[in-house]
Amino acid sequence: MFSIGDFAALGRVSVRMLRHYDAIGLLTPARTDPATGYRYYQADQLRRLNRIIALKDLGLTLEKVAAILDDKVSVEQLHGMLRLRRAQMEAQLSADTARLISIEARLRMIEEEGYMSTEDVVLKQIAPVRVAELSALAASYDGEDIGPVIGPLYNEMWRRLGATGVRPSGAPIAYYEPDTGTGGDGQTVLVHAAVEVVSGTSGADDLDLRDLPGIESAATIVHRGPMNEAFRSMQILARWIDDNGYKPVGYAREVCLQFDPQNPANWVHEFQLEVTRA
Numbered sequence: 150m151f152s153i154g155d156f157a158a159l160g161r162v163s164v165r166m167l168r169h170y171d172a173i174g175l176l177t178p179a180r181t182d183p184a185t186g187y188r189y190y191q192a193d194q195l196r197r198l199n200r201i202i203a204l205k206d207l208g209l210t211l212e213k214v215a216a217i218l219d220d221k222v223s224v225e226q227l228h229g230m231l232r233l234r235r236a237q238m239e240a241q242l243s244a245d246t247a248r249l250i251s252i253e254a255r256l257r258m259i260e261e262e263g264y265m266s267t268e269d270v271v272l273k274q275i276a277p278v279r280v281a282e283l284s285a286l287a288a289s290y291d292g293e294d295i296g297p298v299i300g301p302l303y304n305e306m307w308r309r310l311g312a313t314g315v316r317p318s319g320a321p322i323a324y325y326e327p328d329t330g331t332g333g334d335g336q337t338v339l340v341h342a343a344v345e346v347v348s349g350t351s352g353a354d355d356l357d358l359r360d361l362p363g364i365e366s367a368a369t370i371v372h373r374g375p376m377n378e379a380f381r382s383m384q385i386l387a388r389w390i391d392d393n394g395y396k397p398v399g400y401a402r403e404v405c406l407q408f409d410p411q412n413p414a415n416w417v418h419e420f421q422l423e424v425t426r427a
Contacts, residue, residue: 150179156190160198175215176201200227207234247293250377269371270389275364275402275421278322281306281315281356282343286328290338292377299323302342309355310344319345321405322361361402367421368395371406375413379403379420386422395424 157164170176171188176197178188197218204214207230283302288294303321310317321344328337343361350358368390372382383401390397400422407417 150189150191153178153188153190156194159192160195160202162198162202170201170211173211173215175211175218203227203231207231244293247296247377250375270386271369272424273367273369275367277363278319278345278361279348279350279358280322280343280361281310281317281346281350281358282341283309283357284339284341287325287338287340289336290325292379295325295338295340296376298340299342302340306342306344306356313355315346315350315356317344318347321345321408323403323405324361325400364421364423366424368397368424369419369421372418372420373416375416376403376418379418382420386420390422390424394427396427398423398425 151159153164153167157167160167167176167188167190171178176194179191179194180189181187182189200218201211201214204217204227205211209217283306285298285302287298321342323343324341326339326341328339346358368386370382370386370389372379386401402421404419404421405416406419407415409415
């Protein structure tokens with residue numbers, strides 16, 4: 150048998166925690182000395198302790214932990230719970246990391262206010278283009294809502310292009326529009342993941358083939374870096390539009406000029422925003 154101190158060290162928990170578990174009947178010692186009150190534990194009790202800690206780390210209350218253990222939760226069930234929790238925590242960590250990157254980018258932009266040059270904005274005509282595309286709804290224009298939608302759309306796009314034999318002839322083009330369909334709440338956004346194909350391409354049942362109209366007058370800017378910093382380039386566009394007496398028409402297209410799956414810092418996109426004289 151092990152003293153409470155030794156058992157706590159073996160289980161990587163505190164003595165105070167073991168005393169609390171004993172007090173609420175969650176993990177009682179194998180023997181308690183009637184004269185001294187010292188608690189003693191057996192090695193087999195580490196199995197129950199491991200389950201208690203694992204379930205508690207899932208966010209369950211100790212009362213719920215006790216109920217689950219009393220129901221003799223199997224190892225397979227416990228593994229399933231832990232895998233689910235791990236996936237949830239990884240998703241939360243990824244979201245928090247993306248949010249932190251966005252916050253840092255906005256802080257840098259605030260520091261640079263008044264120094265952002267609009268010299269990189271180019272006004273030009275955009276030719277019409279034939280594209281294959283897939284579409285899906287996102288909750289808003291926020292990058293945290295767009296990213297999880299457009300990534301899978303492009304993954305599915307490449308799979309279907311390969312299956313149908315349609316070959317891309319140009320760059321991927323993403324564009325967005327408000328969801329005006331039945332049940333649209335005015336907040337949701339229809340996300341289009343498109344790629345240029347040869348003019349006249351047809352016969353791809355699994356893809357939406359359409360002609361994107363040309364843009365007579367587009368304010369454009371090349372954005373280098375991850376898309377969660379796109380707002381910086383968009384604000385430069387906004388300043389140029391305002392300074393030069395234009396107003397935007399619709400929403401920007403994003404043309405992917407360079408994509409590095411390993412490092413978003415190497416991404417290059419051209420933002421194309423249709424404008425007209427105010």
